Amino acid sequence: MANTKNASPKANKQTKVKTKWTSRQKSECVWGWAFILPTMIGLIVLNIIPIFQTIYQSFFKTGDFGRGNIFIGIENYKTILSDPEVWQALVNTFKYAVVEVPFSIAIALVLAVLLNRKMHGRAAYRTIFFLPMVAAPAAVAMVWRWLYNSEFGLLNNIFGTKINWISNPSIAVFSVAVIGVWSILGYNMVLFLAGLQDIPKDYYEASSIDGASGIYQFFHITIPLLSPTIFFVSVTRIIGGLQVFDLIFMVMDRNNPALYKTESLVYLFYQYSFVNNNKGLGSAIVVFLLVIIMIITVIQMRAQKLVYYN
Amino acid sequence: MESMTRRQQMTSVLIHVILILVSITMLVPFIWMILTAFKTITESTSVDPFVIFPSQWQTENFVTVINNMNFPMLYFNTLALILGRVVCAVLTATLAGYAFARLEFPGKNLMFSLVMFQMMVPGQIFIIPQYLMVSSMGVLDTIFALIFPGLVTAFGTFLLRQSYMSLPKDLEEAARLDGCNIGQTFLFIMAPLARSGMVALGIFTAVFAYKDLMWPLICNRNVMPLSAALAKMQGQYSNNYPQLMAASLLACIPMIVLYLIFQKQFIEGIATSGGKL
Known part of the structure; x- marks a missing residue:
């Protein structure tokens, strides 16, 4: 039945295709280009050309208002690579990512597993955990700054501590990373919940009959079968973490003594390009960031094969 | 049981x-x-x-922050920013996503690789040239400047291509055999079927336009959305936390209320489209 139903239009189509092939191909070409044209023009003007402009700009010393740019070769790169502030920013960025990424993933994974069952309040928990995703980062940063306030803040007053959460240079970057974990937790969790739907329930039932505990199942069924999702989330979070800006910009005052130990690469990019108005140097920093992210992307592509085929 | x-x-x-x-x-x-x-x-x-x-x-x-910061204006700017970016993103990506998913034409693979390339590079790399463009057009400090980087979307194109690819081919073939041209097939058959993808992209775009901080700070000094206005306010009243919190609350409430009403669409729109990257 199914066969005959499929066969007749197909045969029909083939006879038509032979005669109308070129006209159909032609119309697909015209419509295809018409459909992608707005996107492609925008993409080329707004994104593709700017990539090369930024790279080009990074070889120039910025004059007044873009006029009088002077070609200085790799001087900007020499400047940033010999600037301890840039290396410190790179270290800060990695420190931020090293806290934000593993913690936000590990906690989100546990929450996803706990929520991946029929239970009361499941939707409510999910709604609450995801809430920071729809809050403006500027507002989030401000309220955390207030919570962290060393004199009047909730944290120090509730716990009876006297910690300078965001002005002590040795811990400030981690305090900011905690805000990052809090902000992104629900997002990661929802991605894991989606991944968990794809693991067949039979695996759990079979191992339960064999007497496996929940924790055993977590490490021997959930983690291995969820590894593609875990890998994907890790990579996107690492790349996102390396681009941290909003939180640092909002939480750290210009005269905060810990600023030097918390400013990220993108924060420096913003400062150089739009506060000090040195767009050449700013461009060099963002190209530096591009190179780092490209290296991570290549490592990711290599590693992907291991994750999916093991 | x-x-x-x-x-x-x-x-x-x-x-x-x-x-x-x-x-x-x-x-x-x-x-x-x-x-x-x-x-x-x-x-x-x-x-x-x-x-x-x-x-x-x-x-x-x-009362103080609503008057001092001109909150009605901030809501209006934010709404204009969001609507502008959502409309542009959904319109252009719906068209391009369909072409990349279902049509064959020369240059398609090259163009699609540009889309993928854009998604791989860090977004900050576009900002200086985009700023110089807006500045040389003389439209700094306008609503258009706020929308500008979001006129098209590589990510949305990719996302909607995925949506169209998951639709069955039979309907489209039937429409074409009935004499619809490609434009009609798209408009009457395929685009309506990709609605859920468009909604997801719309919500995703709206939330990230609302959260965008660096671009509004760079391109506008007066026509500000909520995010940039909060940042500016913090610089001015850094010690008046009750007022800062009142302003933050006013900035967060509209999006949170929308989120609580449309939770399912929000969570699916933001997280699952992020997950399809």
Whole structure:
């Protein structure tokens, strides 16, 4: 039945295709280009050309208002690579990512597993955990700054501590990373919940009959079968973490003594390009960031094969 | 129905305890924002005794910030920014996504590789040239400048291509055999079927336009959306936390209310489209 139903239009189509092939191909070409044209023009003007402009700009010393740019070769790169502030920013960025990424993933994974069952309040928990995703980062940063306030803040007053959460240079970057974990937790969790739907329930039932505990199942069924999702989330979070800006910009005052130990690469990019108005140097920093992210992307592509085929 | 054993009951209670503790941690910043917004400065900076609940829930802070920051204007700018980016993104990506998913034409692979390339590079690399473009067009400090980087979307094109690829081919073939041209097939058959993808992209775009901070800070000094205005306000009144919290609350409430009404669409729109990258 199914066969005959499929066969007749197909045969029909083939006879038509032979005669109308070129006209159909032609119309697909015209419509295809018409459909992608707005996107492609925008993409080329707004994104593709700017990539090369930024790279080009990074070889120039910025004059007044873009006029009088002077070609200085790799001087900007020499400047940033010999600037301890840039290396410190790179270290800060990695420190931020090293806290934000593993913690936000590990906690989100546990929450996803706990929520991946029929239970009361499941939707409510999910709604609450995801809430920071729809809050403006500027507002989030401000309220955390207030919570962290060393004199009047909730944290120090509730716990009876006297910690300078965001002005002590040795811990400030981690305090900011905690805000990052809090902000992104629900997002990661929802991605894991989606991944968990794809693991067949039979695996759990079979191992339960064999007497496996929940924790055993977590490490021997959930983690291995969820590894593609875990890998994907890790990579996107690492790349996102390396681009941290909003939180640092909002939480750290210009005269905060810990600023030097918390400013990220993108924060420096913003400062150089739009506060000090040195767009050449700013461009060099963002190209530096591009190179780092490209290296991570290549490592990711290599590693992907291991994750999916093991 | 199998009855729960004692052990299972204990596990269930333990799980709820963990989830409730995490929920409290997630909610405390919001609760503290609300409590502080209703306090006086004296109350908010009182340490001995430390004041948790305001003795009098007073709305003065809200009145002050609404007047000083011109909140109606900020809401309008933010709405214009969001609507502009959502309309542009959904329109252009719906068209391009369909072409990349279902049509064959020369240059398609090259063009699609440009789309993928854009998604791989860090977004900051576009910002200086985009700023110079807006500046040389003389439209700095306008709504258009706010929308500008979001006129097209590589990510949305990719996302909607995925949506169209998951649709069955039969309908489209039938429409074409009935004499619809490609434009009609797209408009009447395929685009309506990709609605859920468009909604997801729309929500995704809206939330990230709302959260965008760096671009509005760079391109506009006066025509500000909520995010940039909050940043500017923090620089000016850095010690008046009750007012800062009142402004933050006013900035967050519209999006949070929308989120609570359309939770399912929000979570699917943001997270699952992020997951399809």
